[in-house]
Amino acid sequence: GNTYAVDLDLNILWKTDTRSQNYFDSVMIKDDRAFVGTYSGTLYALDVTDGSIKASVAAGAFPSVVYGDGGRVCTPVMVDDILFFSTSDGLGMNSTQGGIAAYRFKNDSFTQMFSETEYGQGSTYTTAVITDSFRGVYFSTDEGLYSLSTDMKFTLITDQMIGIRASPTLVNNQYLFMADYAYEKNGVGGKIHILDLEGNILAEFQRPSEVDQWTMSPVIVIDDHIYGGTDNGFYIFAGKMLNNNDEPEVGGGINPLWIAIGVIVVLMIIFLIICYFMGKKKNMSTDTSII
DSSP: OEEEEEOTTOOEEEEEEOSSOOSSOOOEEETTEEEEEOTBSEEEEEETTTOOEEEEEEOOOOOBTTTBSSBEEOOOEEETTEEEEEEEOSOGGGOOOEEEEEEEEETTEEEEEEEEOOSOOBOSSOEEEEOSSOEEEEEEETTEEEEEETTOOEEEEESSSOSOOSOOEEETTTEEEEEOSSOGGGTSOOEEEEEETTOOEEEEEEOOTTTOOOOOSOOEEETTEEEEEETTEEEEEESOOOOTTOOOOGGGOOOHHHHHHHHHHHHHHHHHHHHHHHHHHHHHHHHHHHO
């Protein structure tokens, strides 16, 4: 398997043999290094100018009868000088084994900082999260939503988000949008979940039944729209999204427009009732005067 660099006219600038397959994972660029994971369990650091191999490490943990001794090393995410990445047996939707690893990369050298291989399958990509109180990544697994910090604190955030294959989408550096892997016809799944970074579920939306199917890709959130795809199609949710100045409304809340309309209707009914009784009283007074 080769890794290529091309210009915008698709002219090949260089190619490097990374000695294994890589079907779905993109290259990650950081400064003058390109990081490439493979299905042989090896993570490479390449020079971005000429593609030469500057460093490599056997980082996979799941031998595979299909892909070799190491298994799949997914695209890394770098926070500070730490590379975080998922590993698996490389069998896609049929995968049953997965893990998370962290390596420090400094002076063209890899140093293992953390490895966990017991939680089953997880999301292909990890999501970098940097706040005043946390630096590291969040990722989904068969056991729930986890985080791993740059000081190697491995934390189960919530066990309610299980069996999700897509990586969480970080919005406004405060909320995580997560898409179920399974779909509603299975009796569980088919939803988009919004959580805060403590794992509290703030809102949930059911995917449209016309396209609801297996989902391994994360959603994209732009302004007040959620864009998502499944094995059966594409969908869009439109509406006001949460932001840093909003109090979350569990279940979506009530549209303020309907509240305003309801208040106006009630006031109109009260006004008509008052007019009715005032008119009736006036007629009674007129009848008394005639007598």
